[in-house]
Amino acid sequence: MHMLQWNKRLQRAGLSLALVAMSVGAAPAALAMSAQEADAAVARLMKSAEYKALSDLLDKDHDNIVEQNIQLQQIPAPPFGEEKKAKAFAALMKEAGLDAKIDEEGNVLALWEGTAKRKDVHAVIAHIDTVFPLEQDLKIRREGTRILAPGIVDDTRGLVALLAYVRAMKQAGIQTEENLLFVGSVGEEGLGDLRGVKHLFGKGEYKDRITSAIIVDGSNPEQVTLEGPGSKRYEVHFKGPGGHSYRAFGMVNPMYALGNAMAEFGKVEAPKGTTYSVGVVGGGTSVNAIPSDAWMLVDMRSTSMKDLASVEQQFLEIIKTAAEQENKARTTKTGPIALDYELVGDRPPGQTAEDHRLAQIALAATRAQGWKGRPNSSSTDGNIPMSMNIPTVGIGAGVGDHAHSAEKEYLDVEKGQSLRALHRPLLTILDAAKVQLR
Known part of the structure; x- marks a missing residue:
C-alpha cells in the first residue's frame, strides 16, 4: 500500500486532533499525593494477603509468561496488519478468564467488573502492533537470560503482562471496587498514528467512561512516563x-x-x-x-x-x-x-501532574521493586488520554532494551528482575481499581 493511502485509513479513527493539550500544573487537592504517602500506600498493599497471593501466582506462572511472550512475538503485526495477533491475544484473554471482543478499529477489549457497579472504567492498555513489516524474520535467539527478537519487548511484553494479571487475579479471587478495561490496542507505532486509542477515546463504546489510563509499555524499569511529546x-x-x-x-x-x-x-x-x-x-x-x-x-x-x-x-x-x-x-x-x-x-502532546495519585503510586511501585523511579517523556498510546486531561501513566512490565532494532531488541527473563518488573504495573493497577483487602 502506498503511504499516501494510509492516511485515508487513519481517518476511520474519527478523533479530531483539534484537541489542544492544556497546561498541567498540580493535581487537584483531592487527587494529589506526596511521595511519602504513596510509599506508605504501596507498602500497605504489598503486606496484604491479596498481593502476596498474586505474587505467588506470578512466580509459579513465570515460565508460562515467557512462553506466551514468545508465542505472541512470533505473530507479525505491523500497523494495519494486527488482525492475526489481535485474535490470538483475545483467545488468550478468554483463557485467562475474561470475555474479550475486538472493536471496529481492531482493538481487543476485556472488561473486569468491579463490585461498585459503576459505569466508569480504568483502562489498562498495551499495544498489539510492532514497528516491523510482515516479511520480517521473527526468529529468536538466546544469550544467557536474554531473549533477542524483533518485538519481544515492544510491546508484546505488555500484552503478556495483561494476560498474567488477569489470570492471577482470577485465580486468587481478587475483587476490586472499580472497573478495569484491559485493552490490546492497534496502530501505536509509526504511521499507525495511535489509531486504536483515538478510536477508543473518541468513538468507542467506552469513550465517555474512561477515568484514567495505565499504559503498559516500555522496557526501562526505572521510568514512569508522565509526558507525551x-x-x-x-x-x-x-x-x-x-x-x-x-x-x-x-x-x-x-x-x-x-x-x-x-x-x-x-x-x-x-x-x-x-x-x-x-x-x-x-x-x-x-x-x-x-x-x-x-x-x-x-x-x-x-x-x-x-x-x-x-x-x-x-x-x-x-x-x-x-x-x-x-x-x-x-x-x-x-x-x-x-x-x-x-x-x-x-x-497531540499531553502530560499528567507528577503529584497526581496515579503518578505517585506508579513511582512508588517502582521504588518498592528496587528501582529509583523517575518521570519520563515518551510518545505512546498515553498521548491521547493525556491530551484530554485524563490521568495517565506509562509503566513497563519488563526489562530490556533496543526496541525497534531487529538485531538488538531483547527481553531479559532472569526470573527475579522479570517478576519485579511485572509488579510495577500490577501495584499501580490494584491501587487504581481499589482492590478489596481482607
Missing part, C-alpha cells in the same frame, strides 16, 4: 516530468528540490524539547534517468504545541521554497516541479 509527520513528494539524464539534461530535477529542502530543514534551530528528522527518502528508477518523483518522510516532535507549530510552519515554507527554486534554476519546458505533501501523523 506531540508530533507531526509528513510525506512530501517533489514531482517532475522526468527524462533521460543525458538527452534531457537541464530540465528540472525532483532530487535537487528534495536535497535542497532536506539541507535547509536541517538548519532549523529547534527550541528545547523539540526535535525533527528526515527518516525515509525515496525516488528515481535508474542512474541514467532524471526521476519523476522524489519523496521523504519527516517527523517533528515537541512537548510544546506552540513550538511544534513553529517548526512545522518553517518546514512547510522550506519545501515550498525548494520547489520554487528548482523551477527557477532549470528549464520547465516539459513541465515544472510540483509539490505534493500530506500530513500522515498527528499526535
